[in-house]
Structures are given as structure tokens and as C-alpha cells.
Amino acid sequence: MSMIDPFGRRIEYLRVSVTDRCDFRCTYCMAEDMTFLPKRDLLSLEELDRLCTVFIEKGVRKLRLTGGEPLVRRNIMELVRGMSRHLESGALHELTLTTNGSQLARFAGELALAGVKRINVSIDTLDPDKFKAITRRGDLSIVMKGLDAAQAAGLHVKLNAVALKNFNDREIPSLMRWAHGRGMDLTVIETMPMGEIDQDRTDMYMPLSVLREQLDEEFTLTELPFRTGGPARYVSVAETGGRLGFITPLTHNFCEGCNRVRVTCTGTLYMCLGQDDAADLRTPMRASEGNELLANAIDEAILRKPKGHDFVIDRLTRKPTVSRHMSVTGG
């Protein structure tokens, strides 16, 4: 029953974008003016539960809810609580989410009670004005309260920061010291060209190989075998005693170890974050009460999983070849 793609990679990690909406408009992720999907096109929470359950029956062991902002989806805790039955049965090994933290103060306790052990929170800067500028509408003090609540609830928090040239690249050491001081891992991420935003992406791209060289001058970094099942490669930092992860789709492709696929809030399956090919799962799911058609559609799609991404910015049009925004598939 397990899902193996044409390159022999076992698919055990499902990322579900439960909404394309978000209360922030991070400049590298979205344009200021976004047209979101009409609510009527969304899968219901029951349908998302059914879809995830079929994937778990087919071998998914790690499930991440993302978005858009997963915690702005109405009644999202119903889905989280529903999925915790698969944790209890042992079929699912990890249930987690990636969030901008704006709603964490409200949800952290409930997430922990539902069996979530670990979450990823995206913070690109500790400067409140820069935070407002990069998110266009976020309030850092609210996210900080969310982090406090998450840690008080016993959740392990990993911070995500997208490395942005001339914006936060020089701040990464202080962000790392701060995260490690609070017992949180930090992963830095290369910006990926997905969807049109309001500026030229090449201006903000910071290769992490350059950041690594800068960090090597100040810190003692040692490669670690530690893995989460995600794409980050970790080092230990002797000076802080913490862990730093690098997500480098562009400078150091990690596709050969890919173990994941993504489903959007409309039931579209993307076999790769960095390609536009997709399969409609909503139609086969709604066509019958049983799950056979759905399971067959998943099997057919997995056979089309590409070897790797196609993250390129067209030289002439300056547009990314992957046209959808990161928020559609949740990263």
C-alpha cells in the first residue's frame, strides 16, 4: 500500500495547505493585493480529514498543516483533533504545523492537548519595524506572546527565517543567538521564486552558501546527522549550544531525498513544490462514498512525481516559471 515514486523515493510526508488566506502579506510570499479562492471552492474540514486519512492509510507518517496561515482557517482545531486519532493508533508518527504565530497565543494549549509536540514559527527579524515592513501587517509583539504560549504549553518550537539580501542577512547571528537562548532551533531558508510579487525576486535572493561562509567566521559549526524528515541540513553551533538548519533548494538541491507531496485546500495534489504539474483529488473523492477512486488517483499521481524542482526566473519576462504563490501549497 505504500507510495513509492518512479525514482524509488518513499512518500511518507504530507503537507496540507488548509487555506490560501493569511493575515500577513510577507513581501517574498505574496503581493499586497491578492485574490483568494472563493470559500465555496474549499474542501470542508470533513473532506480534508478524509483525504488525510487515505494518505495515512497509504503510508504517510508525518502530517504538516500549513497555508496561507493554518490557524486562520475557521474551526481548524476540529481537523487537528480528528487527526490525533491517527497519532493514538500509531499510524501517524508526527502531526505538526507551520504558522506565522499570530494566533498561537489562542491555540497553543489546544494544539498540545491534541498531540502536537512540535511547531515551526516563521520570524524573519526581531526588529518590530522591520517585522511590520516584511509582513506588511504583522505585529511582532503578538507573535512573541504566541511563542511564550507555545513554550508554556510544552511545544517544541523551531523558528524559520527566510534569508533576504540587505534585509535580514546581517541579523541572522543575533536571531540565532536569541532562538538558541530560548531553546529553539532556527532554520534559514533560501527564497524560492514562486508566484508574482511586487518586486524583483533576484534583488532579495541570498545564497545560503554566502551566509554559511559569514557564519563560519564567527561560529564553530559542525555538521549533524540530525534529520526531521524535512529538507533542512543541520549544524551544531558550539558558541550557543543550539542547532541551525539550512534549507537550500537553489544552492544545494536536496530533491534526491524527497519524501513528500502537498495537497491544497481545494484538494489539488502537487507532487513537487517547485513544479506546476498537479492532480485533482476533489473530483474522485466526491464521485463516490468509498475511497477507491481517490486512492487510485493518488497512485497515478505519485507515478508522475518529478525528479526535482524547476525554480527558474525567466530572463526575458523576469517572471518565475512556477506561477503559483508559496501560500497555495504552503511551502
Ligand SMILES: Nc1nc2c(ncn2[C@@H]2O[C@H](COP(=O)(O)OP(=O)(O)OP(=O)(O)O)[C@@H](O)[C@H]2O)c(=O)[nH]1
Ligand atoms: N524546495 C523545497 N522546499 C521545501 C520543501 N519542504 C519544505 N520546504 C521549505 O522549507 C521551509 C520550511 O518549511 P516548514 O514548513 O518549516 O517545514 P519543514 O522544514 O519540512 O519542517 P521540519 O519538519 O521542521 O523539518 C519553507 O520555506 C518551505 O517552503 C520541499 O520539499 N522542497
Ligand SMILES: C[S@@+](CC[C@H](N)C(=O)[O-])C[C@H]1O[C@@H](n2cnc3c(N)ncnc32)[C@H](O)[C@@H]1O
Ligand atoms: C508559506 S508559509 C505558510 C505557513 C505560515 N503562514 C508561515 O508563514 O509560517 C510556510 C513557510 O514558507 C516560507 N516562504 C514563503 N514564501 C517563500 C519563498 N518565496 N521562498 C522561501 N520560503 C518561503 C515562509 O517563510 C514560511 O516559513
Ligand code: SF4
Ligand atoms: S509566509 Fe506565511 S505568514 Fe507570510 S504571507 Fe506567506 S503564508 Fe502568510
Ligand code: SF4
Ligand atoms: S523541490 Fe520538489 S522534488 Fe525537490 S524536495 Fe521539494 S518537493 Fe521534493
